[in-house]
Amino acid sequence: MIQSVRIYGAGTLFAAIFSMLFLTSCGDDSTTDPIPNPTTGEIQGTVTEAITGDPVAGVTVVTDPPSQVVTTDAEGKFSISSALPNQYRVLASKVGYLPNSVDIQVIAGKVATADIMIRGDGKTDALEFDGTDDMVVVPDSPELDLSDSSFTLEFYALAHSFRTGGGDRWNSVLGHGPDNSELDFLLGFESAKPMFYVRSYGSGMVGKTLLETEKWYHIAAVQDVSTNKLFIYVNGVLDSESILKGTPVTTSADLFIGARESFGSGNGAHFFDGILYEVRLWNRARSASEIQETMKQPLLGNEANLVGYWPMSDGTGGEAADKTSSGNAGVLKGGGLWVEIDSPFQ
Incomplete structure (x- = not known):
């Protein structure tokens, strides 16, 4: 017996009937929300x-x-x-x-x-150079052309020997540009002291610290165009500074690690005799505290302003990988050896 009659609008009536029929046939499970698509x-x-x-x-x-x-x-x-x-x-x-x-x-x-x-x-791999013809050559790219900007160079070095005599007293570690009017930068050792030259030798200096053989040193060199200064740091401590002079240069030369290029010939000169580890290139001037903060740890490769990072710990093969997005791998020439070392980070 019908006890009451209610009049609904067509849409409301349809919804009410559908809801009653659906709930009666399916039960409460029908109201469970669907699982959202995963986004992580x-x-x-x-x-x-x-x-x-x-x-x-x-x-x-x-x-x-x-x-x-x-x-x-x-x-x-x-x-x-x-x-x-x-x-x-x-x-x-x-x-x-x-x-x-x-x-x-x-x-x-x-x-x-x-x-x-x-x-x-505490063991790791590094690259050993014989001081005669061993070097790593990194093809030139825009990231390496830093003559007119601020930049920082870093590496660990253990020298087996230093050239100390007369005109052959240079021990080159990082050289970009030939030994003429196209030199962008050169960092290494003059006799047994750190040396840093830029802008075709228009600016540069020899550091104060007398280094020992068979001992690890962290070397950093900074060109700061905002202050017109050059700096050399040894083990994170300021060694010396100089005024930045000279005219910025443009070079299409490759970057040499463990040597420098000899007068645009593509050949190396003033080779380094020893072991290199953790070579880094930044396109800004880093402070002493910034250098100290990261000098005893590996980098990820995507740090801000890091444009070249060759850990030199590959351990095998004929290339030294660049772990930045630049991907400028260096080619081993002359027969450098991968060797196991006690990490200088310790």
Whole structure:
């Protein structure tokens, strides 16, 4: 028996009837919201000791671009959730170990694996030069042409010997431009002291610190066009400074590591006798505190203003990789040797 009649608009009546029929046939589950499409991914990995393969607990793991900072568990495992789709560099570090990193791609809804090996004995690889004909040649590119701008050069060097006699007292480590009117910069050692010349020798100086053989030194040289000054730092401490003079030059020459180019011939000269590690080139003037902050750690390769980064720790092959986006790998010439060393970071 119908007890009452209610009149609805056509749309409202249809909705009411549909709702009653649907709920009666399907039950409450029909109201569950659909699962949204995933918009982030996850990074998982294990950190192990490079020699033994044992998992390493308590390792700090960070990403660049930044997402989360996590620590490995007792089994060396870590997980970073809610990582936005992107290309990441994942860096693992712990006191007593050499840091290391891997590059990964995170895809939405997927797990990216980032297994990392770190060395606990303080050992790493570097490149040894014989002082006769060994060098690394990096093809010229716009990132290397810095004569009219501020820049910073850095490297670690352990010299087996220094040339000290007469006109042959130069030991070149970084040379861009031939030994003529096209020299952009030259950094190395004159006798056993650091030397830095720019703008076809229009400006430059020899440092004050007398260096020893078979000992690691961190050398940095800075050209600051805002103050018209040149600086040399040894182990992060200011060694000497000079006035920047001369006219900026333009060169299409290659960058030489472990030597300099001889008068536009493409051949090397004034070769360095020793081991080189962590060669860095920045397109701005770095301060003493900035140099000190990063001199005892590897870089990611995408730091602001870093335009060339050759760790020289490849360990094998005929190239020295550039870990910046510039990708200016250097070619080994003359027979340089990859050698295992005690890291100067320690």
